Amino acid sequence: xxxxxxxxxxxxxxxxxxxxxxxxxxxxxxxxxxxxxxxxxxxxxxxxxxxxxxxxxxxxxxxxxxxxxxxxxxxxxxxxxxxxxxxxxxxxxxxxxxxxxxxxxxxxxxxxxxxxxxxxxxxxxxxxxxxxxxxxxxxxxxxxxxxxxxxxxxxxxxxxxxxxxxxxxxxxxxxxxxxxxxxxxxxxxxxxxxxxxxxxxxxxxxxxxxxxxxxxxxxxxxxxxxxxxxxxxxxxxxxxxxxxxxxxxxxxxxxxxxxxxxxxxxxxxxxxxxxxxxxxxxxxxxxxxxxxxxxxxxxxxxxxxxxxxxxxxxxxxxxxxxxxxxxxxxxxxxxxxxxxxxxxxxxxxxxxxxxxxxxxxxxxxxxxxxxxxxxxxxxxxxxxxxxxxxxxxxxxxxxxxxxxxxxxxxxxxxxxxxxxxxxxxxxxxxxxxxxxxxxxxxxxxxxxxxxxxxxxxxxxxxxxxxxxxxxxxxxxxxxxxxxxxxxxxxxxxxxxxxxxxxxxxxxxxxxxxxxxxxxxxxxxxxxxxxxxxxxxxxxxxxxxxxxxxxxxxxx
Numbered sequence: 001x002x003x004x005x006x007x008x009x010x011x012x013x014x015x016x017x018x019x020x021x022x023x024x025x026x027x028x029x030x031x032x033x034x035x036x037x038x039x040x041x042x043x044x045x046x047x048x049x050x051x052x053x054x055x056x057x058x059x060x061x062x063x064x065x066x067x068x069x070x071x072x073x074x075x076x077x078x079x080x081x082x083x084x085x086x087x088x089x090x091x092x093x094x095x096x097x098x099x100x101x102x103x104x105x106x107x108x109x110x111x112x113x114x115x116x117x118x119x120x121x122x123x124x125x126x127x128x129x130x131x132x133x134x135x136x137x138x139x140x141x142x143x144x145x146x147x148x149x150x151x152x153x154x155x156x157x158x159x160x161x162x163x164x165x166x167x168x169x170x171x172x173x174x175x176x177x178x179x180x181x182x183x184x185x186x187x188x189x190x191x192x193x194x195x196x197x198x199x200x201x202x203x204x205x206x207x208x209x210x211x212x213x214x215x216x217x218x219x220x221x222x223x224x225x226x227x228x229x230x231x232x233x234x235x236x237x238x239x240x241x242x243x244x245x246x247x248x249x250x251x252x253x254x255x256x257x258x259x260x261x262x263x264x265x266x267x268x269x270x271x272x273x274x275x276x277x278x279x280x281x282x283x284x285x286x287x288x289x290x291x292x293x294x295x296x297x298x299x300x301x302x303x304x305x306x307x308x309x310x311x312x313x314x315x316x317x318x319x320x321x322x323x324x325x326x327x328x329x330x331x332x333x334x335x336x337x338x339x340x341x342x343x344x345x346x347x348x349x350x351x352x353x354x355x356x357x358x359x360x361x362x363x364x365x366x367x368x369x370x371x372x373x374x375x376x377x378x379x380x381x382x383x384x385x386x387x388x389x390x391x392x393x394x395x396x397x398x399x400x401x402x403x404x405x406x407x408x409x410x411x412x413x414x415x416x417x418x419x420x421x422x423x424x425x426x427x428x429x430x431x432x433x434x435x436x437x438x439x440x441x442x443x444x445x446x447x448x449x450x451x452x453x454x455x456x457x458x459x460x461x462x463x464x465x466x467x468x469x470x471x472x473x474x475x476x477x478x479x480x481x482x483x484x485x486x487x488x489x490x491x492x493x494x495x496x497x498x499x500x501x502x503x504x505x506x507x508x509x510x511x512x513x514x515x516x517x518x519x520x521x522x523x524x525x526x527x528x529x530x531x532x533x534x535x536x537x538x539x540x541x542x543x544x545x546x547x548x549x550x551x552x553x554x555x
Contacts, residue, residue: 002173002174003173003174004035004170004171004172004173004174005071005138005139005140005143005165005169005170005171005172005173005174006031006032006035006170006171007035007039007174008143008144008147008174008285009097009138009143009147009163009165010035010036010039010042010300012147012148012151013042013066013068013095014039014041014042015458016065016066016151016155017064017066018031018042018064018067019041019042019043019064019067019438020042020044020045020060020067020068020094020419020420021036021042021043021044021045021057021068021069021070021097022045022047022052022053022054022056022057022060022067022068022069022070022415022416023036023044023045023046023047023053023069023070023071023097024046024047024049024050024053024071024072024076024284025046025072025173025417026071026073026074026075026076026099026114027070027099028072028073028099028100028101028114028167028334029070029071029072029073029076029097029098029099029165030099030167030168031099031156031165031170031171032070032099032165032168033099035170035171036070043442044070045415045419046444046447047412047415047441047444047446048217048440048441048443048444049079049553050069050071050076050077050078050079050080050083050465051080051082051083051408051412051438052083052411052412052415052438052440053070053071053080053083053412054069054070054071054081054082054084054086054087054096054197055083055086055409055411055412055413055416055438055441056412056413056415056416056419056441056474057083057087057094057411057416058083058086058087058090058092058094058401058413058416058443059070059377059399059412059413059414059415059416059417059420060092060416060417061087061092061093061416061420062090062092062368062397062399062413062416062417062420063375063397063399063403063416063417063421064341064420064421065093065165065220065444066093066094066095066154066155067087067092067093067094067095067416067420068094068095068096068097069083069084069094069095069096069097070096070097070098070099071096071097071098072097072098072099072114072266073098073099073100073101073114073115073124074114074115074116075114076098076114077098077128078124079097079128080096081127081128081131082406083406083409084096084128084131084132084160085131085404086401086404086406086409087160088131088132088133088159088160088161088405089420089509090214090216090218090401090403091157091158091159091214091215091218092158092159092160093154093155093158093159093160093161094154094160094161095150095154095161095163096128096132096160096161096162096163097163097165097168098124098125098162098163098164098165099165099167100121100137100164100165100166100167101114101115101121101166101167102166102167102168103166103168103169104168105121106121106166109121111219122262123364125162125164126135128162129162129260131160132159132160132161132162132485133153133154133157133159133160133161134149134150134153134154134161134162135150135161135162135163135164136149136150136162136163136164136165137165137166138163138164138165138166138169138170138174139166139169140169140172140173140174140176141175141176141514142176143174143176144174144176144177144178145176145177145178145460146383147163148178148179148180148181149181149274149540150163151180151181151182152181152400155183156183156184156306158215158218158219158305159266159351163312163442164501167394169502170427170512171261171300176501177413183321184306184315184319185218185319185322186317186318186319186322187316187318190315190318191317191318191322191323191326191555194308194310194315194318194323195316195323195326195330196328197310197311197313197315198301198308198310198327198329201275201310201311202232202275202277202301202331204274204525205271205273205274205275205336205494206274207272207275207336207337208234208235208272208273208274208275208277208336209234209235209236209237209254209258209269209270209273209275209276209277210229210235210236210237210276210279211228211236211237211239211242211270211276211277211278211279211281212225212236212238212242212243212245212246212279212280212281213239213242213245213278213279213280213281213282214241214242214280214281214282215280215281215282215304215305215320216245216280216320217245217280217486218280219292219305219320219321221280221320221321221324222245224320224321224324224325224328225245225246225279225324226246226323227324227325227328228279228328229246229250229252231327231328231331231333232276232327232328232331232332232333232334232336233252233333233334233335233336233543234252234336235252235253235254235336235337235338236250236252236253236254237253237254237255237256237257237266237268237269237270238253238255238256238257239256239257239258239281239287239288240256240258240285240286240287240384240385240388240400240535241282241284241286241287241400241401241403241468242281242398243256243388243400244376244392244396244398244399244450245396245397245399247392247395248391249391249393251338251396253339254266254269254270254338254339255269255339255387256389257270258287258288258289258292258293258388258535259288259289259290259291259292259293259294260289260292260293261289261290261292261296261535261538261542262289262389262534262535262538263389265337265339269339269532270295271293271294271295271296273299274297274299275299275300275301276295276301277301277303278300278301278302278303279303279320279324280303280304280305280320282403283295283307283404284402286402286403287402288438289538290538290539290542290543290545291541292542292545293544296495297312298311298312303320303323303324304320305316305319305320306319306320308468317451317509327532331551340468346363346364346367346389346390346391346395347360347364348364349361349365349368350363350364350506352504352505352508353503353504353505354503354504354505354546355503355504356502356503356527356528357501357503357504357507357525357527357531357532358503358527358528358531359386359524359527359532359533359534361524362386362457362506362507362527362531363386363387363389363390363533365389366386366387366429366455366528367387367391367512368512369427369429369514369515370390370393371393371396371425371515372393372394372395373394373395373396373398373424373425374396374397374424374427375386375391375397375399375417375418375421375424375425375426375427376392376394376396376397376398376399376424376427376429377399377400377410377413377414377428378398378399378400378410378426378429378430379400379407379410379411379428379429379430379431379434379435380400380401380402380405380406380407380409380410380434380464380517381407381431381433381434381462381463381464381536382459382463382464382532382533383410383429383430383431383457383459384401384402385402385464385533385535385536385539386532386533386534386536387429388400388535389533389534389535391523393429399413399417401413407431407433407434407462408434408435408436408437408438409434409438410428410429410430410434411428411430411434411435411438411439411442411454412438412441412444414426414428414443414452414454415444415445415450418445418450418452419448419450420496422450425451425452425453426450426452426453427453427455428452428453428454428455429455429457430454430455430456430457431456431457431459431462431463431464432456432457432458432459432479432482432484432524433461433462433463433479435456435484436479436482437488439472439491440491442454442487442488442493442522443491443492443493444491445493445520446488446491446492446494446496446520447492450520451517451519451521452520452521453514453521453523454520454521454523455516455523455525456484456485456523456525457523457525457527458484458524458525458526458527459526459527459528459529459530459531460478460479460481460526460529461477461478461479461529462476462477462479463529463530463531463532463536464536465477466530467532467536467537467539468539468551473477474532484500484522484523484524485498485499485500485523485524486498487522488522490519493520493522495519495520496519496520496521496522497510497513497514497517497519497520497521497522498521498522498523498524499513499522499523499524500523500524500526500527501523501524501526502526507525510523511523
């Protein structure tokens with residue numbers, strides 16, 4: 001039988017590695033939903049709502065390289081738009097599949113459900129335009145070409161794309177053909193000029209440091225980044241949003257750089273260097289230590305996906321995937337000065353028995369809990385700020401949403417990560433305030449037999465908001481107090497180990513049990529209201545620069 005429009009699209013998504021589609025069904029999307037369920041290589045994952053489905057696709061794309069979410073028209077796609085915007089901000093290729101009303105309904109401007117009642121049917125696609133890099137309404141005639149265009153755009157820009165399927169057209173046979181688009185190529189002359197400029201700057205430098213960034217791994221260039229560091233011998237430091245893209249047991253690792261807020265020795269090592277090589281790193285507010293970083297633009301080499309800036313000049317048509325291997329071939333290995341001591345490690349685990357759980361005793365325990373190969377998903381707020389300064393074991397990936405910062409993201413994102421890497425342990429650390437927004441997705445863990453370790457930090461409200469607002473005791477920072485440790489059972493997570501811990505003895509026992517558990521684990525960690533890690537405290541003390549939008553980064 002002839003391949004239908006939606007079958008062809010699903011085949012192409014499978015070809016680029018998408019094996020799961022997260023979503024919520026809807027009548028206009030039934031032809032798309034049915035095709036996903038029937039596809040031999042793509043699995044439908046039912047989410048509890050469309051926003052959670054988009055967050056799960058985000059988490060899946062972080063680990064897998066690309067993700068997909070499916071919603072119905074209007075009500076479904078708008079519920080997902082916040083998650084799509086987060087994927088846009090964090091440079092994640094997420095394919096948003098939307099089922100639309102049939103073409104005769106649209107042609108007659110009929111007043112049907114899930115619309116605004118004004119006969120317009122393009123309005124929601126236009127609403128989504130700012131948070132995707134490309135969009136298309138699929139027909140039998142254009143499907144082959146449009147899916148190649150959208151795949152090319154998503155992978156080139158590392159951003160979401162929007163795919164709409166009128167319900168009557170989605171199941172029609174495709175009547176077109178198109179070949180995959182070749183990846184973009186660099187201008188060889190521009191690459192040669194950049195290599196020469198970088199070689200010249202590093203040749204004059206006595207000291208240098210690399211700041212590797214998440215754009216590098218988003219482009220799938222982790223191996224090329226590692227090869228560049230191995231070939232040149234350059235030391236590297238990491239910023240908050242970029243944590244975990246390189247192993248932190250490397251002798252060349254200088255520690256976490258966060259401007260003037262944390263680790264003064266790391267700050268001096270980075271800012272005093274004669275050359276700083278930024279590879280896919282972005283100097284936003286959290287990466288720059290609330291705009292307290294001070295990097296001399298004359299010393300910065302800034303390598304991005306598709307261009308590079310050196311010594312005040314921007315070189316276009318230079319693909320990172322081509323530049324890094326060229327630098328490996330041309331730059332000599334040197335004995336660059338390295339950090340003299342272990343610059344980033346939490347204090348040793350201390351305290352025991354009936355001692356209360358504090359930031360000083362909790363975060364080192366979470367650091368020591370991690371095992372090689374784990375995927376750590378840390379929620380926006382104090383969990384991600386605290387764990388940003390943990391020393392990660394080998395091959396642990398650290399996922400947070402530093403740029404978009406939508407609370408509630410982490411729980412469904414951890415679901416997506418678990419589907420993307422079923423052979424790796426997922427450790428989710430979330431605050432209870434964020435958890436309340438998207439807690440339903442625990443049921444997806446249980447429904448599909450996933451086995452995460454979930455830590456819920458219960459500090460009686462929105463702690464990060466308390467630290468950033470004028471009146472920390474304001475009523476809007478308070479929450480209804482749930483019996484969190486009972487939620488897994490209520491939400492269908494059969495056989496999970498659960499605990500509510502208020503002392504270090506209880507915490508240690510629960511964590512020991514979780515290390516050997518055969519199923520999922522859920523641990524509610526109860527602390528004082530103002531138990532905050534050091535970086536959160538520093539942000540509290542630097543709100544003026546954080547919200548000024550003015551940077552000491554001279555570039």
